[in-house]
Amino acid sequence: MDKLSEEDIEKRLLHFPDWEYYDQALHAEFEFENFKDCFSAMSRIAFECEALNHHPDWSNTYNILKISLSTHDVKDVTHKDFILAKAIDAIVIPEDE
Template sequence: MEKLTEQQIREHLEELKGWSFKDGFIQKHFVFSDFKETFSIMTRIAFECEEMNHHPNWENVYNNLTIRLNTHDVGGITENDINLAKTIESLVKSK
């Protein structure tokens, strides 16, 4: 598992609408209709994360969810983070 360069990260983020690179993480803020919907999508994401053995840093307050991804083992962003972000986007769009 190799750490991506900042240029590689920025190229990947062009495909991930709303995701940004900040403080060593790729991140995105989501707003849902209420807590129940937010928690439901978090649960769906959690199952995918467990399957991928790759877990996000996230924060939830009522209908707001902020997700931050990086790969702790390499101290940066890897393809695993990009793949998880794509999976998250797919889950959110299918809700």
């Protein structure tokens, strides 16, 4: 998979308002009501990651989930990262937003 140009990444990010591009990765931070809700979202995201065979760098502190996406083979962002970002957004962002 080829890495995307910075221009292409910025253009795609217009559809992902919770994500930013820096340090050759997509980054987002999500806040949940409590630890249980955060961990539940992480579990659901894990299934998507396995299905896509693409895994984030992430951390969790109580109700905060921080995620970084990059394609390790190319050391930057590819289309695959946006596919996973879309799946993550579908899990963590309420439909009424």
